[in-house]
Structures are given as C-alpha cells and as structure tokens.
Amino acid sequence: NAGVTQTPKFQVLKTGQSMTLQCAQDMNHNSMYWYRQDPGMGLRLIYYSASEGTTDKGEVPNGYNVSRLNKREFSLRLESAAPSQTSVYFCASSHREGNEQFFGPGTRLTVL
Amino acid sequence: RKEVEQDPGPFNVPEGATVAFNCTYSNSASQSFFWYRQDCRKEPKLLMSVYSSGNEDGRFTAQLNRASQYISLLIRDSKLSDSATYLCVVNNPNTGNQFYFGTGTSLTVIP
Numbered sequence: 001n002a003g004v005t006q007t008p009k010f011q012v013l014k015t016g017q018s019m020t021l022q023c024a025q026d027m028n029h030n031s032m033y034w035y036r037q038d039p040g041m042g043l044r045l046i047y048y049s050a051s052e053g054t055t056d057k058g059e060v061p062n063g064y065n066v067s068r069l070n071k072r073e074f075s076l077r078l079e080s081a082a083p084s085q086t087s088v089y090f091c092a093s094s095h096r097e098g099n100e101q102f103f104g105p106g107t108r109l110t111v112l
Numbered sequence: 113r114k115e116v117e118q119d120p121g122p123f124n125v126p127e128g129a130t131v132a133f134n135c136t137y138s139n140s141a142s143q144s145f146f147w148y149r150q151d152c153r154k155e156p157k158l159l160m161s162v163y164s165s166g167n168e169d170g171r172f173t174a175q176l177n178r179a180s181q182y183i184s185l186l187i188r189d190s191k192l193s194d195s196a197t198y199l200c201v202v203n204n205p206n207t208g209n210q211f212y213f214g215t216g217t218s219l220t221v222i223p
Contacts, residue, residue, distance in 0.1 A: 035213075042116075042199070043156070043213040056208060090155055097209040098144050103155035 002026055004104035006091050012110045013081045021076040021107050023091030031094045032074035033058075033101060034066060036087040043090065049074055050097050081111045113138050116202050118214035126222050129190050133217045135200030136182045144203040145176055147185050149196045150216065156199055159185075190221045 004025045013019060025032065030051045035043040035058075045058030049068040063085060065077045074093075078085060088108050092101040118135045125131045137145075145162035160167065162174040162183050173186040183202075187194055200214035 033211075040215060042215040045210050048208075048210070050208070058210060098203055100146055100158050100161060101211065102158070105155050 004091055004093055004102055006089075006104035006107050008107060009105065010108050012112065013078075014112050015082060017081050018077065018079050019081065019109075020078075021089055021091075021109075022073070023075065023104055024073045025091075025093040025102075025104075026072065027093060027095075027102065028071070029093035029102075030071070030096050031099075032068065033092040033094075034064075034074070034076045035090045035092065036060065036085075037090060037106075038087050046076065046089075081109075083111045085109065086111045115139065115204060115212035116200055116214040118200050118217050120215055120217060122218040122220060124220045124222055125190055127190055127192060129221075130186065130188045131190060131219065132187075133185045133198055133200075133219075134182050135184070135202075135214050136180075137200075137202040137212075138181070139202070139204050139206065140178075140181060141205050142202045143205060144209075144211075145174075145183050146201040146211075147172075147174055147183075148199040148201055148213075150199055151196050156213075159198070187219075190219075192221050192223060195219055195221045 007022045033048040034046040047066040049055045052071045091104040094101045147159040148156040149159045150156045166175040171188045197216040
C-alpha cells in the first residue's frame with residue numbers, strides 16, 4: 001500500500017504558467033482534499049471532494065481548480081500561477097468526511 | 113477569531129521530561145478532534161484522535177474540555193524522537209465538516 005502519492009515533488013514556475021498537481025490514493029477512501037501550507041499560517045483547505053463526482057471550495061479556493069477524476073485520483077490545477085501561490089501543497093484522503101485524514105508527501109511549488 | 117489556536121512554542125525539554133500542549137477552538141459545535149505530528153519538511157501524520165472521555169496511547173494522553181473549548185496533549189518520558197511540530201486539528205460542521213489546523217507547536221527534546 002503506497003497510501004497517498006503526489007507528483008511532482010518539486011516544481012518551479014514562472015508567473016502566468018499553468019500546471020496540474022496529481023494525487024492518488026490506494027486506500028479506497030471516499031473523500032479527498034487539497035491543502036496549502038505557508039509559514040505561520042498552518043494548513044489551509046483549498047478544495048475538497050467528499051465523494052467521487054463532487055467537489056467543493058474550501059477556505060482558499062481562488063486561483064485553483066480541481067478534478068476528481070475517479071475514486072482514486074484528485075488533481076489540482078493552477079491556470080495562471082502567481083507568486084502568492086508559492087507554497088507546499090498537500091493532498092489528503094479519508095474514509096469519509098470528518099474521519100482522520102492521511103496525507104501525501106507534498107509538492108513544493110515556487111512561482112517566480 | 114481563528115478557528116484553532118495553539119502556542120507556537122518552541123518548547124525545549126530534556127529527555128525524560130513531561131510536556132503538555134494546549135489548543136483552543138472557536139466553534140462549540142465541533143465534534144472531531146485530532147493531534148497530528150509533522151516532522152521538518154514532511155507531511156502531517158496522525159498521532160491520535162481525541163475522544164470526549166480522554167484517551168491514552170503509550171506515553172501520549174489527549175484530553176478534551178468542551179466547556180472551555182480546548183484540547184490538550186501530554187507527552188510523558190520525552191524521547192529525542194518526539195522532536196517535531198504538533199498540530200491541533202478540529203472540524204467545523206458548519207462548513208461541510210472541514211478540518212481546521214492550528215499553526216503547530218514546536219517541540220525539541222534535548223539529550
């Protein structure tokens with residue numbers, strides 16, 4: 001069991017470029033989440049998917065889009081990257097909403 | 113007011129010491145409470161859930177005080193390997209059961 005996997009591990013973008021962060025889980029979890037972690041801010045929820053076929057905004061959704069491709073995969077897209085999106089991005093999954101969440105190893109993104 | 117607040121520390125304690133962290137939350141309707149551990153440049157990992165009656169897992173004890181809206185984590189007989197940042201996590205049933213994370217409390221256990 002790999003748990004939650006994320007790709008890429010590191011990425012550097014220029015302002016205005018786009019990219020997609022990939023996340024997959026092999027625990028047959030229903031719910032998946034995308035967070036960003038910035039110094040002094042704690043983890044903040046960007047988007048989540050309570051179950052396959054649904055997605056909802058979290059605390060900081062602006063500038064991002066998501067796709068729940070199937071039960072296993074949940075991707076995060078930055079259409080036009082901005083320096084304010086420089087952060088560490090974590091994907092997580094849980095059996096269902098409200099249950100403990102399990103995190104992937106993170107993607108460190110720098111936008112120049 | 114922040115959903116979850118923690119003392120950032122740092123807490124520097126000698127091996128074998130007992131250390132306690134507190135965390136306050138703002139939403140009285142919250143039902144799910146957790147402590148996560150995060151090592152430097154790694155992902156958060158679940159340390160333990162926090163139950164209404166309090167619960168213990170080896171050297172770790174978690175307690176919930178609903179009246180005062182805080183949760184606590186007690187670590188006994190600290191080990192060097194306990195050095196990490198400890199994150200308090202609380203759900204908010206008013207926002208689709210989203211989890212809110214504290215900014216973390218840094219612990220360093222000194223030989």
